[in-house]
Amino acid sequence: MSDLNLLQMILYDANTQWVLLGTMLLGIASGVLGSIALLRKQSLIGDAVAHAALPGICIAFLLIGEKSLVALLIGATITGLVAAYCIQFITATSILKEDTVICLVLSVFFGFGIVLLTKVSQSPAGNKSGLADFIFGQAASLVGNDVKLMAGTAFILILVTSLLFKELKLLTFDPAFAKGLGLPTKFLNFLFLTLLVAAVVIGIQAVGVILMAALLITPSIAARYWTNSLGKMIILSGLFGAISGMAGTLLSTFGRGLATGPFIVVSATLLFFLSMLFAPERGLVIKWMRRIKYNRKTKEEQILRTIYKNLEDCYLKSGLEECLVTTNAVASELAFSEKLTLTILGDLLKKGYLTQSGNEWSLTNEGLFKGYLLVMKQRVGEICLMHREEFNEEEQDQLTSKVIDKPTDPIAERIIYLLDQYNMKPAISPYEGKGLT
Amino acid sequence: MNPVEIKNLTVAYQKKPVLSDVSFEVPEGKLIGIIGPNGAGKSTLIKAVLGLIPKASGEIKIFGKNYNAKDKVVGYVPQRGSVDWDFPTNALDVVLMGRYGHIGWFKRPSKKDMELAMECLRKVGMESYSNRQISQLSGGQQQRVFLARALAQDAKIYFMDEPFVGVDAATERAIVDLLNELKKQGKTVLVVHHDLQTVKDYFDHVILLNMRTIAEGPTEDTFTIENLHRTYGGKLAFLEKDRVMVNQK
Numbered sequence: 001m002s003d004l005n006l007l008q009m010i011l012y013d014a015n016t017q018w019v020l021l022g023t024m025l026l027g028i029a030s031g032v033l034g035s036i037a038l039l040r041k042q043s044l045i046g047d048a049v050a051h052a053a054l055p056g057i058c059i060a061f062l063l064i065g066e067k068s069l070v071a072l073l074i075g076a077t078i079t080g081l082v083a084a085y086c087i088q089f090i091t092a093t094s095i096l097k098e099d100t101v102i103c104l105v106l107s108v109f110f111g112f113g114i115v116l117l118t119k120v121s122q123s124p125a126g127n128k129s130g131l132a133d134f135i136f137g138q139a140a141s142l143v144g145n146d147v148k149l150m151a152g153t154a155f156i157l158i159l160v161t162s163l164l165f166k167e168l169k170l171l172t173f174d175p176a177f178a179k180g181l182g183l184p185t186k187f188l189n190f191l192f193l194t195l196l197v198a199a200v201v202i203g204i205q206a207v208g209v210i211l212m213a214a215l216l217i218t219p220s221i222a223a224r225y226w227t228n229s230l231g232k233m234i235i236l237s238g239l240f241g242a243i244s245g246m247a248g249t250l251l252s253t254f255g256r257g258l259a260t261g262p263f264i265v266v267s268a269t270l271l272f273f274l275s276m277l278f279a280p281e282r283g284l285v286i287k288w289m290r291r292i293k294y295n296r297k298t299k300e301e302q303i304l305r306t307i308y309k310n311l312e313d314c315y316l317k318s319g320l321e322e323c324l325v326t327t328n329a330v331a332s333e334l335a336f337s338e339k340l341t342l343t344i345l346g347d348l349l350k351k352g353y354l355t356q357s358g359n360e361w362s363l364t365n366e367g368l369f370k371g372y373l374l375v376m377k378q379r380v381g382e383i384c385l386m387h388r389e390e391f392n393e394e395e396q397d398q399l400t401s402k403v404i405d406k407p408t409d410p411i412a413e414r415i416i417y418l419l420d421q422y423n424m425k426p427a428i429s430p431y432e433g434k435g436l437t
Numbered sequence: 438m439n440p441v442e443i444k445n446l447t448v449a450y451q452k453k454p455v456l457s458d459v460s461f462e463v464p465e466g467k468l469i470g471i472i473g474p475n476g477a478g479k480s481t482l483i484k485a486v487l488g489l490i491p492k493a494s495g496e497i498k499i500f501g502k503n504y505n506a507k508d509k510v511v512g513y514v515p516q517r518g519s520v521d522w523d524f525p526t527n528a529l530d531v532v533l534m535g536r537y538g539h540i541g542w543f544k545r546p547s548k549k550d551m552e553l554a555m556e557c558l559r560k561v562g563m564e565s566y567s568n569r570q571i572s573q574l575s576g577g578q579q580q581r582v583f584l585a586r587a588l589a590q591d592a593k594i595y596f597m598d599e600p601f602v603g604v605d606a607a608t609e610r611a612i613v614d615l616l617n618e619l620k621k622q623g624k625t626v627l628v629v630h631h632d633l634q635t636v637k638d639y640f641d642h643v644i645l646l647n648m649r650t651i652a653e654g655p656t657e658d659t660f661t662i663e664n665l666h667r668t669y670g671g672k673l674a675f676l677e678k679d680r681v682m683v684n685q686k
Contacts, residue, residue: 039521039524039525163543164542164543166537166540166544166545166546167537167542169526169534170534170537172524173520173521173524173526173531173534174515174519174520174534176484176489176513176515176519177513177515177534177586178537179487179488179489179506180487180489180506180511180512180513181506181509181537181538181590182505182506182507182508182509182538183506183537183538224525227525228525228526228527228570229525229526229527229530230524230525230526233525388605388606389606390606391606392605392606392607393605394575394577394578394605394607395607
């Protein structure tokens with residue numbers, strides 16, 4: 001049978017459709033709650049809760065003696081919640097730091113879970129129970145009713161989060177202020193932890209206790225790269241979660257009996273890498289390109305300023321307006337290599353800022369405007385720093401354009417006066433006719 | 438009735454008291470400076486009044502009643518460093534948070550809330566930054582966003598924790614203008630303040646604090662060298678410098 005036929009068969013299988021729907025809703029719910037957990041710096045609590053679900057599952061199985069998902073998930077919820085509150089309680093009452101406490105709780109609960117799992121697998125009913133599937137997840141073993149339970153819970157989680165969006169946002173950004181407004185922060189904190197535990201618990205069958213945390217964390221850090229709005233981040237994170245959930249399920253079903261969790265996590269990680277590299281604004285590639293562009297622009301500005309200052313010096317010494325600057329003078333002043341200097345000078349020549357005669361350079365009219373602006377900006381910036389109590393350094397750009405365009409404005413007049421006082425006024429102004437200042 | 442009355446307030450971290458037997462009352466419609474050395478418990482005092490940290494004993498009355506955040510009479514401006522500014526949100530959104538107490542559960546901010554939030558941003562000179570991601574604001578601008586958020590709360594009493602720390606000249610001016618506007622509206626504003634030089638210019642009333650209330654009252658009578666000496670203790674060199682300053686003003 002070809003791969004394509006196999007894929008077709010998988011997609012048309014009623015049970016697979018259910019499983020896909022389930023992992024999709026699970027992906028959305030954990031992406032949504034994971035975003036908030038990430039911003040609350042509670043991602044690791046999700047990890048501890050997932051590991052702590054294992055003893056709950058085993059205890060539930062030992063008590064009722066059969067594999068009923070509802071019972072197992074109730075067991076998982078109880079130990080998961082206990083672990084979450086243990087972390088909060090120990091952090092609040094002991095001298096231990098939160099990371100240490102999370103590590104401690106995670107390993108104690110998980111270790112206990114493994115001991116119980118060993119015991120279960122030694123019992124006659126236990127070794128065929130498939131409890132070991134909970135470690136790495138097995139979506140294919142979900143049946144219709146399991147999926148309905150998962151999907152229903154996921155839907156409730158998404159609904160509650162969207163209803164309490166505003167409150168959860170404030171609780172995450174500034175809990176002290178939330179309390180000052182009269183929000184019941186303790187209750188909200190409790191509610192959020194419960195939602196987080198619920199998301200983890202419905203995910204362990206499909207993803208497994210070890211990797212469940214990745215489904216909380218990875219889609220949300222991927223989403224953070226794309227947006228600066230919490231609402232959009234949560235929606236994107238849910239979308240990434242849904243895509244990874246479905247892709248992972250398909251891949252693992254395709255391979256027949258492969259664990260689902262690792263494939264879901266690999267899909268989510270792929271989305272994360274794509275986001276980290278290519279997201280606009282925050283993506284590494286864009287940042288890198290912007291950095292290169294900025295560095296280049298800085299060097300161009302430095303060269304224009306250097307040529308301007310050389311012309312200014314020459315004018316002040318000799319009264320000559322038509323001086324020339326050599327390539328070597330520019331290179332040595334800025335400590336650039338000759339090659340770099342020539343490349344950038346060439347670029348500026350193409351942009352029409354410079355005139356070249358052999359090894360010597362001067363500014364065109366346009367270049368003089370640009371050079372004057374750059375030097376003025378630098379010197380206005382210095383004035384702002386020297387007179388901090390009067391001018392705001394952040395407004396350096398606006399102040400510079402005021403000085404150039406509206407010299408009669410009182411603030412501009414004051415700056416021009418100070419520039420004169422310190423002998424810092426650019427001597428060659430294209431606005432007042434070359435050299436007439 | 439006085440907006441804030443505190444009797445024998447004691448607050449302790451573990452077993453070590455940070456505030457002990459602090460008592461004072463503040464008059465309505467005044468700008469009040471809370472002054473004292475580092476570690477005097479100034480921020481702790483604010484947090485205790487707002488119920489953010491538990492008190493060991495004492496009584497705190499806001500307009501004669503026990504403080505209840507749901508009454509919406511108290512606005513709070515925390516220290517700027519108390520939140521993560523890389524949070525994915527913009528300036529307008531932070532200001533809108535001041536409205537959450539009025540909006541009620543499950544509901545989204547209305548157009549009116551948005552307009553009010555914009556108005557508050559305008560009052561602190563930040564209306565052109567409403568869409569700016571908050572991590573891209575300067576320290577002073579972040580402080581102004583926090584002030585605008587407190588304005589949006591529309592409270593009767595404001596507590597501000599070191600709003601002047603590390604801000605630029607423009608922000609300092611904006612804060613002073615805002616304090617005066619609040620006073621004009623009859624609000625009571627308590628400000629934790631560090632800079633002794635500006636106390637006489639900014640505040641009508643001061644509370645000198647060093648674990649306990651050293652002195653309180655109108656600035657002219659209370660902000661004296663003797664009281665400062667009792668508040669700051671043996672930091673003589675520092676006080677000598679300030680003696681000139683206090684006398685000058």
